[in-house]
Amino acid sequence: MSGEVVMARGLTRVYQEEAVPVHALRGVDFSLSSSEFVSLSGPSGSGKSTLLNIVGGLDRQDEGIIELDGEELAPLSEGDLAALRLRKIGFVFQAYNLVPVLSALENVEFILQLQGVGSAERKERAGEALKSLGLSELQDRRPGEMSGGQQQRVAIARAIVTNPVLLLADEPSANLDSETTKELMELLRNLNETQGMTIITATHDPMVMGYAKRQVHLRDGTVERDEVVTD
């Protein structure tokens, strides 16, 4: 369980905002081994979301190298990146981003459908994912009929149902109260500890950071601190 899942060297990303270049990342080096649980933190504009997006194949660096599970992302086309995200990455978004017209079960199932998994297997695996997060009772409900915490748990079920090599959570607690945040982070920690799920969260929330075993702090597009948390 010690293979390198993410390897980034000299990542630079510059955005043009009204003709003014904004350096979101300035030569960031970052690597992540399998089964690690890392939090990226830092103030707004520090580059944590940019780094998360580049690791997740949602954005491209201007300079540097990024590899995911041994595969370099820069040469991949948009379509190849989409396929890679589908196969290897689970996403948990700040705003849950469930499909409003699908039930909880269908929201988890559809990612398997995109992978081409057959109907019976899909239903079984989606049902199991929901069950493992204590959501069996809610499987027929649509997002609008669930609380924020329940929706975020469904989003986690959707993220893990494909057994991804990496789970990315961008501000997962932003819309949740403390109690629900705690439940959610317990869930992620449990996934990391029992299933060896590799997790990166980007957060401002100290409570979320506290669950990670390694904390990477960014400031002004550079890694200010990278430390392993000991119990």
Added chain:
Amino acid sequence: MSANLAFQLSFRNILRHRRRNAMLFAAVAVAVLGSSLSMGLVRGWQYDMLDGVVGNLTGHIKVHAPGYLDDPGIQRGFELASDYQPDVPSEDLMGWAPRISVPAVILSERETRGIQLVGINPSAESISFLDKVVIDGENLSGPGDGRMIIGKELARQLKTRVGLRLVIMTQGSDGLTRERGFRIAGTYDAEGTGLEKAYVFSGLQTIQSLLDTENVTEVSIRLNEEPKKLSIQALLVDFFIGLEVMNWEELNPQAAGLYLFTDSIIYIFFFFIMGALIFGLVNTLIASVMERTKEFGMLRALGMNRRTIVLEVVIESVLIMTFGMIFGLVLAYFSFLGLEDGLNLGVWAEGLESFGMRAVLYPIMRVDDFVTIALMSLFMGVLASYWPAKRATRITPLEAMRG
């Protein structure tokens, strides 16, 4: 697999905005109903026109001696065996009629007019307008009837009436002038045909006797189905060797051109009505795509490819069109049932007559027209989804990640 998902998402999204989409279905249904009715009315007019052209003594196919059309006269007649039957499968043949048709002069006590004298067998004229016209007085009783029937308008011009005698002068088979008095058995009113002033009918044998011939100048053949005219024309060409066998389009190219033009009118109507609808559909779909920017971005982030996104938008558009189209066609079907007895355009009868139309128009909806409307509606649905789908594929996953 992705197609199933795209269908599922499209269908659910339509249900999600029931009220908005219900309005759109209604708009599609009304447009399809309007297209169908206008198509049916124009098709009815087209058939009416065809019926008029074919019924005006032309038939679907007509046989003449060579040169008759340029110089019609009994010298360009041909012999027809007394037991002749057209070599046409009976299920395709509505009927046939041998005739003599020659130019002549008609004289009353006060007026003289040039006319076309036609010798007919009344029982064979079920294929022509003579079977449908209203006759004041009596019809001819048979091919040997020595009386005549003339158009009401001609009777007015000649200042004559039923029961009086008229004299007809024409050229016999020997080239000499023949004349004979005929009593008027009846006057006919051929609405919209334009034949009333020119055509005078008497018994075939009577006219043969007047012209001193046993020949006829034409055989008119009417079929049950117009589209079979070419194949049957080919059969008859082999039988009438040395004679001209022509179909109605060749005999009346102006009417044939108008008939084809009517097909174009049908589609012009359709494209105008549906084209206007497309703008509404595009607008609604773009609004729907914009509302779901986050959703599309998220789907892209999770790995859905652009093709599936496009498919989702296209299916949504096609589903809206399909539901609306089915509803519209059902409405159209019942509307056609309601118009089975025809649409009375009596107020405009005089004007319509000048266009060769009758006062009662019978809308006609052919199965292939229904199919065309259905297929074109689906095509319009795909077309309408082009811009919204393109817009949807431009949404980047980052937009979703930004929350």
